[in-house]
Amino acid sequence: MSDVLIKMSRNRAGAALIKALGLPNPVELARAEGGYVALPFAGKTVLLAGAAGGYAAEALSAAAGAAGATPLRQARPTPPRASTSCCSTPQAAPRRPRCARCTTPSIR
Structure with missing residues (x-):
C-alpha cells in the first residue's frame, strides 16, 4: 500500500493542501524489507x-x-492497604474524612 499523504507532501500543491487542512507533516515510517x-x-x-x-x-x-x-x-x-488499627495509633492527618471509630481514613 502506498502512503498517499507522503507522496502529496513532496510537491508544493500537496504540501499546501495538507497545511491548509491542519494535518501534521507526514513522516516516512521504517518498514520491513520483506513481507x-x-x-x-x-x-x-x-x-x-x-x-x-x-x-x-x-x-x-x-x-x-x-x-x-x-x-x-x-x-x-500488591501495594499495602491502609492500616485498620484502633484510634490509639496516631497517623498523619490525610485530606479525607476519618472513620468515627478509628484513625484510618474513610474510603468514601
Missing part, C-alpha cells in the same frame, strides 16, 4: 511487568510466545 514474518520476535526476550494477579498476564505471555519471543514475567507486589 510477513511468521515469528517476528524469534530469539528475542520480552519482559512483561504488571501487578500481581493481573488479568492480562497469561494472554500477553501467550501472545509473546506465539510471536517467537521468550517471555519473562515480573509481578509487582
Whole structure:
C-alpha cells in the first residue's frame, strides 16, 4: 500500500493542501524489507511487568510466545492497604474524612 499523504507532501500543491487542512507533516515510517514474518520476535526476550494477579498476564505471555519471543514475567507486589488499627495509633492527618471509630481514613 502506498502512503498517499507522503507522496502529496513532496510537491508544493500537496504540501499546501495538507497545511491548509491542519494535518501534521507526514513522516516516512521504517518498514520491513520483506513481507510477513511468521515469528517476528524469534530469539528475542520480552519482559512483561504488571501487578500481581493481573488479568492480562497469561494472554500477553501467550501472545509473546506465539510471536517467537521468550517471555519473562515480573509481578509487582500488591501495594499495602491502609492500616485498620484502633484510634490509639496516631497517623498523619490525610485530606479525607476519618472513620468515627478509628484513625484510618474513610474510603468514601
